[in-house]
Amino acid sequence: MPNLSIAQDAAADELLGRDPLAxxxxxxxxxxxxxERAFGSPRLLADRLGVQSLSAEDLAAMDAEDLVRVFQGPPxxxxxxxxxxxxxxxxxxxxxxRYDGRAENLWADVPDGAxxxxxxxxxxxxxxxxxxxxxxxxxxxxxxTPPGWRxxxxxYGADGARRSVADITGPESLAEVRAFKQEQKQAAKAAKx
Numbered sequence: 001m002p003n004l005s006i007a008q009d010a011a012a013d014e015l016l017g018r019d020p021l022a023x024x025x026x027x028x029x030x031x032x033x034x035x036e037r038a039f040g041s042p043r044l045l046a047d048r049l050g051v052q053s054l055s056a057e058d059l060a061a062m063d064a065e066d067l068v069r070v071f072q073g074p075p076x077x078x079x080x081x082x083x084x085x086x087x088x089x090x091x092x093x094x095x096x097x098r099y100d101g102r103a104e105n106l107w108a109d110v111p112d113g114a115x116x117x118x119x120x121x122x123x124x125x126x127x128x129x130x131x132x133x134x135x136x137x138x139x140x141x142x143x144x145t146p147p148g149w150r151x152x153x154x155x156y157g158a159d160g161a162r163r164s165v166a167d168i169t170g171p172e173s174l175a176e177v178r179a180f181k182q183e184q185k186q187a188a189k190a191a192k193x
Contacts, residue, residue, distance in 0.1 A: 001017050001018050002017045002141055002142050002143060003017060004016045004017045004023075004141060005168065005169050005170045005171075006026065006035070006036065006039040006165055006168050007026070007036050007037075007039040007040035007043070008036045008040075008171065008174065009036070009040050009043070011043055012039065012040040012042070012043035012044075013039075015042055015043045015046060015053075016039060016042065016043075018053070019042070019046075019053045019054055020102070020103040020104040020142075021042075021053075021054045021055070021056055021092075021095075021102075021103040022042035022043070022046070022053070022054050023039075023042075023103070023137075023142065024091070024103040024106075024123075024134075025041070025042045025045070025054065025088060025091070026038055026039035026040075026041065026042050027039075027126075027130065027133070027134050027137070027165070028084070028087060028088065028091055028123075028124075028125045028126070029041050029042075029077065029078050029084055029088075030130075030165060031125070031130075032079055032080070033078050033079045035165055035168070035174075035177075036174070038078070039165070041077040041078065042054060044073075044075075044077055045070065045071075045077060048070050049070065055101070056092040056095040056096055056101040056102070056103065057092075057096055057101045059088060059089060059092040060089060060092040060093040060095075060096050060101075062089065064085070064086065064089060067085045067088070067089060068081060068082050068085045068086075070085070071084060071085040071088075087124050087125045090124040090125075091123055091124045091125065094122075094123060094124065106119050106120065106123075107119075107138055107144040107146070108144075110146045111146065111147075112146050112147045112148045112149075112152075113135060113139075113146050113147065113148035113149035113150070113151055113152030113153070114148060114151075114152050115146070116135055116138070116144070116146055116149065116152060117131050117132065117135050117152040117153075120134050120135065132152070132153050132154045132156050132157075133153070133156050133164045133165060133166055134166075135149055135152050135153040135156070135157065136149075136150075136153035136156035136157045136161075136164065136166035136167075137164075137165060137166040139153060139157060139166075140157075140166050140167070141166065141169070153166070162176040162177050162179075162180050163177065163180055164177060165177070
């Protein structure tokens with residue numbers, strides 16, 4: 001079981017390390033929301049549902065309004081609890097339809113990194129960049145290393161990078177990733193000016 005330090009909370013990180021669906025949902029929620037809170041949200045979700053591990057089948061079958069209420073909290077599981085609850089349910093339904101309800105089946109049998117990247121890109125809420133970051137996270141910290149995974153992850157797959165959640169192994173690397181993201185935002189603003 002991977003020993004993750006993404007959420008910067010022992011219970012949340014323990015769930016991410018043993019529950020592939022929790023890790024996938026953390027990545028889904030990592031959008032317009034602080035990274036560690038996004039990856040801490042699956043633990044809150046499990047606690048509110050009274051479960052030890054998350055189930056794609058159960059989340060897919062849940063009443064949509066009930067799931068929104070769970071996402072609303074307090075505290076809210078995301079800045080946009082309604083839309084993210086819906087996206088979570090959509091993602092879980094896709095997992096049930098295509099991958100026997102198991103998040104790890106997305107990567108368990110892939111022949112190569114390009115196939116993994118393609119599968120991730122088909123998930124609701126996973127664009128090109130998020131898919132590459134998740135390939136890098138799986139390869140660097142989760143032990144899912146199909147041939148060509150670094151190439152599929154692009155710059156996020158580089159050894160020693162500090163670009164994304166894939167590179168967070170503790171408070172120091174979290175600060176380095178934050179600094180990189182700030183530099184990128186400043187460069188983008190300067191390019192527009």
